[in-house]
Amino acid sequence: MYKKIGTVVLSVFLAVALAACGNSSNNAGNEATNKPAESDAATAPASNEKKTKIVYWTGDRHDMDYIKEVIQSFNDTNDSNIEVEMVVKTDDYNQAIDLAFASGQAPDLLRVKENTIQAYVTKGYLAPIDDLMTEKMKQEFPLIQDFNQIGGKVYSLPNYGSTLRLVYNKELFAKAGIASPPKSLAEMVDAAKKITEVGKADGAYGFALNFKSPDSAFGRSARVIAEVSGIGGFGYDFKTARFDFTGFKDIIQAYKQMYDDGSTLPGMEALDIDPLRAQFAEGKIGMYISFSSEPGVYKNQFPAKIEWAAAPVPSIDGTIKGVSSFVGGQWLAINSSSKNQEAAWKFMEYMYADEILKTYHEKGFGISMVPSISAVASKPDINGIEGFLPTENDGTWPLNPTVTVEGIKSNDAFFKYMLGEGNLDEIIKDLNTRYNAALDKAIASGEVKAEPKPDFDPMKLGAK
Structure with missing residues (x-):
């Protein structure tokens, strides 16, 4: 079923975010402190x-320091003698x-994603x-089919969702005209080429990714x-219920062109996300694409020394022709083989307070996906958050079937091509063959279901 999953929730985000922009005085009494909520039983064991x-x-990693504080508070105050290690x-x-x-x-609890x-x-x-x-939790948390409720059972609950945007250095854009x-x-x-031309002497380049x-x-x-x-x-392809990577050809070619032009940050091939953020904060990267966690990163983790903003990603x-992903719907989950499931649930319940x-x-670590939270929470007072707030062009895409592919995965194959290895048409043909073979195998075994949806319209996935 591919109808607008989470659209009602997204509409709540929009209404709250827009109302919050001019509502700081009304929210004064609701402002959260840096100290996490204490449990009802605050006696240390x-x-x-x-x-x-x-x-x-x-x-x-973007929320690491805050979650450490929350866990420390739980360790100090829970009355069940539970100690959590993150x-x-x-x-x-x-x-x-x-x-x-x-x-x-395996750990007792783990972070899960869509x-x-x-x-x-x-x-x-x-x-x-x-x-x-609890009954309160059942009423408070939206359950999204295939995102946290699977096969009629709930495995995780939502906390936040993330939009995806182009993050760019306003100063380098202006310098490049x-x-x-x-x-x-x-x-x-x-743009990547122009930024590199004016910034290379100072160690700044047009584009980077991790x-x-x-x-x-x-x-x-x-x-x-x-x-x-x-x-x-x-x-x-949701219309045909088949894998088809043909549409990625222009995208991967553009990445290769920036790499071949020398418009990407040197060493990008081995760059992790936090070192990338550190380089952007220092003014060494013109633009990259990432999640709505970035404003919190540039306030708390890597204070930005430049003027920056976020904008919709290019098509x-x-x-x-389609909505931009509003990603989320799950957060924590419990290991089915854990010997401490009762303790794990007590901690999980605490985290969802x-x-x-x-x-x-x-x-600003993420945009709440819980209506009761977004209804009372203040708009994050963080530079750059405005560009990440959900709009009518953001929405939740349905989940595609998960398959186990023999051989190299699509992103690894595209990365090798970007570095100059292989023929893109042949790579795409091979990916289509192997991914659909894996899909057929998964369908035959009953692991997944894949039915064509000829009327699928990616423009109808957004909020109304």
Whole structure:
């Protein structure tokens, strides 16, 4: 079912965000402090009691300092003698999760996302939480089919959603004589070249992405360029129920052109997201594409020394033919094989407390997807957030089938081509063949369902 998943929720975000712009005085009494909400039982456990230690893994870094504070507060105040250890996996998070489960060393709780939760449920990694949820939680948290409720069972709850935007250095754009952010791939390639011409002497280049992980780099950029161009961001055509990467040809060629022009930051091939952010904050990158977590990053993690802003990502030809992803709908999940599921749930319930989620939104780490939170939370007072607020051109795309592909994955193949390896037409043909073979195998085994939707319209996925 591909109708506007989460559109009602997105409409709430729009109304609240717009109303909040001129409503600071009315929100004064609701402003969250830096201190996370305390639990009802705030008595620290006796030091001589044996603690129940649980481990939480996440790949998120933009909110790391705040979540550390929240966990410390939980450790200090919970009356169940539970101690939580947070592990931030900076590289290959998804692979690390698979390896941990395969070796019997998986964490008690883990961060899940829209592109992993279905696969983790299929693999048996996650425990359903339906019977653990309070009535208040059942009423407060929206359940989105395939995003946190799978096969009739709930595995995670939403906290925040993320929009995707082109993040750009206003000073370098002005220096290069560029009047406005690019609206097409051709304009993006041209802007990157002009910025490099005027900035290279000072170590500034037009474009960069975190290609240490091609999945992360293309997943935050090529994906959304495809989507606003009316193409499934992961190569899946919802109209035909087949994989078809043909629509990515112009996108990947544009990336290769910027690389060949020397318009990309040297060493981008091995760049992780935090070093990229640090370089952008210093004024060394003209533009990149990323999530709405960036304003919080440039306030708290890497204070920006430049004037910057965010704008809609360019489409292939400058024409908008689909909505830009509003990504989210899940956050924490419990390991189905954990021996400490009761303790894990107590911590998970604590993390989903109203004041913690409200503070998360107000600090700019993400745009709340919980209507009861977005209805009372103040608009984040953070530079650059305006460019990330949801609009009618943002929406939630349906999930495409998750398949296990033999051989090189699409993003790795595209990355190799960008660096000069292979013929793009042949690469796309090979990807289509292998991904559809994997799809057919998954359908035959009953792991996934894929039905053509001839009337699928990516322009109808946005908020009304």
